[in-house]
Amino acid sequence: xxxxxxxxxxxxxxxxxxxxxxxxxxxxxxxxxxxxxxxxxxxxxxxxxxxxxxxxxxxxxxxxxxxxxxxxxxxxxxxxxxxxxxxxxxxxxxxxxxxxxxxxxxxxxxxxxxxxxxxxxxxxxxxxxxxxxxxxxxxxxxxxxxxxxxxxxxxxxxxxxxxxxxxxxxxxxxxxxxxxxxxxxxxxxxxxxxxxxxxxxxxxxxxxxxxxxxxxxxxxxxxxxxxxxxxxxxxxxxxxxxxxxxxxxxxxxxxxxxxxxxxxxxxxxxxxxxxxxxxxxxxxxxxxxxxxxxxxxxxxxxxxxxxxxxxxxxxxxxxxxxxxxxxxxxxxxxxxxxxxxxxxxxxxxxxxxxxxxxxxxxxxxxxxxxxxxxxxxxxxxxxxxxxxxxxxxxxxxxxxxxxxxxxxxxxxxxxxxxxxxxxxxxxxxxxxxxxxxxxxxxxxxxxxxxxxxxxxxxxxxxxxxxx
Numbered sequence: 001x002x003x004x005x006x007x008x009x010x011x012x013x014x015x016x017x018x019x020x021x022x023x024x025x026x027x028x029x030x031x032x033x034x035x036x037x038x039x040x041x042x043x044x045x046x047x048x049x050x051x052x053x054x055x056x057x058x059x060x061x062x063x064x065x066x067x068x069x070x071x072x073x074x075x076x077x078x079x080x081x082x083x084x085x086x087x088x089x090x091x092x093x094x095x096x097x098x099x100x101x102x103x104x105x106x107x108x109x110x111x112x113x114x115x116x117x118x119x120x121x122x123x124x125x126x127x128x129x130x131x132x133x134x135x136x137x138x139x140x141x142x143x144x145x146x147x148x149x150x151x152x153x154x155x156x157x158x159x160x161x162x163x164x165x166x167x168x169x170x171x172x173x174x175x176x177x178x179x180x181x182x183x184x185x186x187x188x189x190x191x192x193x194x195x196x197x198x199x200x201x202x203x204x205x206x207x208x209x210x211x212x213x214x215x216x217x218x219x220x221x222x223x224x225x226x227x228x229x230x231x232x233x234x235x236x237x238x239x240x241x242x243x244x245x246x247x248x249x250x251x252x253x254x255x256x257x258x259x260x261x262x263x264x265x266x267x268x269x270x271x272x273x274x275x276x277x278x279x280x281x282x283x284x285x286x287x288x289x290x291x292x293x294x295x296x297x298x299x300x301x302x303x304x305x306x307x308x309x310x311x312x313x314x315x316x317x318x319x320x321x322x323x324x325x326x327x328x329x330x331x332x333x334x335x336x337x338x339x340x341x342x343x344x345x346x347x348x349x350x351x352x353x354x355x356x357x358x359x360x361x362x363x364x365x366x367x368x369x370x371x372x373x374x375x376x377x378x379x380x381x382x383x384x385x386x387x388x389x390x391x392x393x394x395x396x397x398x399x400x401x402x403x404x405x406x407x408x409x410x411x412x413x414x415x416x417x418x419x420x421x422x423x424x425x426x427x428x429x430x431x432x433x434x435x436x437x438x439x440x441x442x443x444x445x446x447x448x449x450x451x452x453x454x455x456x457x458x459x460x461x462x463x464x465x466x467x
Contacts, residue, residue: 034122041112048127049105054147057114063153064232065098065168069110070152076145083137092151098171103128105146113150121146155234158224163236164217172226172263180309181269182206184222188214189260190249197249201264207305210294213248215240216301218259222266230262238301272313277324280313284331291338300342307342310335333359333366340372352376365396374406383414 038050063069070092074085086093095101097111105123113119125131125141133140155165178184183205190198204212209219217239225231237243240257251257272280291306314332319325336355343351356373359366374389387410393403 038122041108042127043108048124049108050122051109051112052120053117054120055116055118055149057117057150060114062114063097063111063150064155065111065171066156067097067153067167068094068156069097069150070094071110072149072151074147076147077138078143078145096156097153098168105144106148109146109148110150113148115150115152118147118149121148155232158221159239161236161238163239164221165234166221166224167232167234168229169232169260170228170230170262172229174226176227176268177225178206178222178263178266179268179271180207180223180305182222182266183269184266185264186218187262187264188218190257191259192249192251192255192257197246197251206269207309208290208302210299210302215257215259218261221261222263225261225263227263227265230260233259233261235259275313277317277319280317281324281327281331284310284313288331288334288338295338295342298345300345304339304342304346307335307339311339329362333362337366337368337372340369340376344372344375347379349376349380365392367393367396367400370396371400371403371406374403378406378410378413381413381417383410383417386410387414 034050034052037052039052040047040049041051042048071094072086073093074082074087076082095106098107100107103123105121105127108127109119109121109123123144123146125143128144129138129142131140133142138144155167158164158166183203185201185203187201188198189196202212202214204214204219206219206222209216215235217233217235220239221231221233235257237254237256241249241251241255243253245251245253245255270279275283287306287309291303294300294303294306310331314328314335317328319328336358340352340355340359343349343355353373353376356369356376359369360373363369370389370393374386374393377383377386377389387407390403390406390410393400394407397403
C-alpha cells in the first residue's frame with residue numbers, strides 16, 4: 001500500500017458501525033459470547049484481548065507498525081454503559097499503530113484487522129487502563145469492550161514531499177538508530193511493478209549509499225531504523241532511480257520502486273559533540289571532496305548530505321586561534337556556496353537564498369553568493385531583489401559579463417510583467433465598465449417600466465373619476 005496524505009488516506013466518509021444486538025447486561029453474558037465466538041489475538045495467548053469479527057474487511061493487507069490508521073469506535077464497560085464514542089462526536093480517530101499512542105489492546109486489535117472490518121474487542125485491565133483506570137468514566141481494574149471499524153490506513157511518510165513511505169513488518173530492538181556516517185549492514189530486496197530486480201546483503205556508509213548502488217531513499221531511511229527492523233520502503237523516482245532509470249535492472253525512467261530492507265547491524269559514526277575541533281577540521285576537506293564528486297555526476301541530493309555535514313560540524317564552533325577561526329570560516333563559506341549551487345540545480349530556491357545569506361553574513365561582497373542569490377530571486381520572479389543582487393555583483397566585479405546579462409534579463413522580465421499587469425487591469429476595468437453599463441441599462445428599463453405603470457394607473461383613476 002502506497003503512502004498518501006491523511007486526507008487521501010481517508011477516502012470516502014465512513015459508514016456507521018453496526019451495533020451489537022442488545023446491550024450487554026453482565027460479565028457472564030460477555031464471557032459466554034467471547035468463549036463461543038471470540039479469538040485470542042494476544043501474542044502471549046493469555047486472553048488479554050479477545051476479538052469477535054462483526055463484518056469481514058476487504059481482501060488484502062493488514063496495517064503494519066507505524067502506519068497511520070483511521071477508525072471509528074465505541075467504548076463500553078462490562079455493564080454495557082458507554083463511556084466514549086467517535087461516532088457520537090462525528091469525528092474519526094487516527095493514530096500511529098504500534099507506537100504506544102493508545103492502550104495495548106488497540107495496538108494489538110487494530111493490527112489484526114483489515115480495511116472495512118468491524119469487530120468487537122474484549123480487553124482485560126492490563127491491556128487497557130490497568131489498576132488506575134481512567135476516572136471518572138473508567139473505574140480501576142476495568143475490563144472494557146470496544147466496537148471498532150477500521151476505515152483506512154497508510155504508511156509513515158519519512159519526507160515532507162511523501163517521496164519515502166515506510167511500513168514496518170518487524171519491529172527493531174533498542175532505541176538507537178544509525179546516524180550520518182554510520183556503517184550499516186543491510187539485506188535488500190528491490191522490486192518494481194511486482195518484479196524483483198535485486199536481492200543482496202550490502203554494507204555502506206550512511207550518506208554514501210550511491211557508492212554501492214543503493215538508492216537515496218534507502219539511505220535516508222536508515223536514520224529512522226533500529227537494529228533487526230524489517231520494513232518496506234515505497235520510493236518515488238526522486239528517491240529511487242530518477243529520470244534516467246536503471247538500465248542494469250531494466251527499470252525505465254521515473255519509476256516507483258519498493259525495497260524490503262532489513263537492518264542486520266550498524267556501527268554509529270561519532271556525533272559532532274564527540275569530535276574535537278582538530279578532528280572536524282581534518283575530516284571536513286575529505287567530506288567536501290566527496291560532495292564535489294557527487295555534484296560532478298549530477299547526484300545533487302547526495303552532495304547536499306556531504307556539504308551539510310560540514311555545516312553541522314562547524315557552524316557553532318569558535319577557533320581558539322586566528323588560524324583555526326579562518327579555517328572554520330573558509331570551510332563554512334565553501335559548504336554554503338556549494339549547498340546553494342546544489343539547491344539551484346534542484347530548483348529549491350528558498351534553500352539557495354538561505355545558504356547565500358549565510359555566506360553574505362560572513363562576507364558581504366561575496367561575488368558567488370550574490371550572483372546565486374540573484375539567480376534564485378529571478379527564478380521566483382522577485383525581479384527587484386534579483387536586480388539589486390546583480391548590480392551588487394557588478395560593484396564587486398565590473399567585468400562580470402554574466403551579471404550584465406542577468407540585469408538585461410531582469411529588466412526585460414520586469415517590462416513583460418508590467419505589460420501583462422496593464423493588460424490584466426485594463427481588462428478588469430473594461431469588465432467593470434461593461435458591468436456598470438449593463439446595471440445602468442437594467443435600471444433605466446425598470447425606471448421606464450415603473451413610470452409606464454404609474455402613468456397607466458393615473459389614467460385608469462381619471463377614467464373611473466369621470467364615470
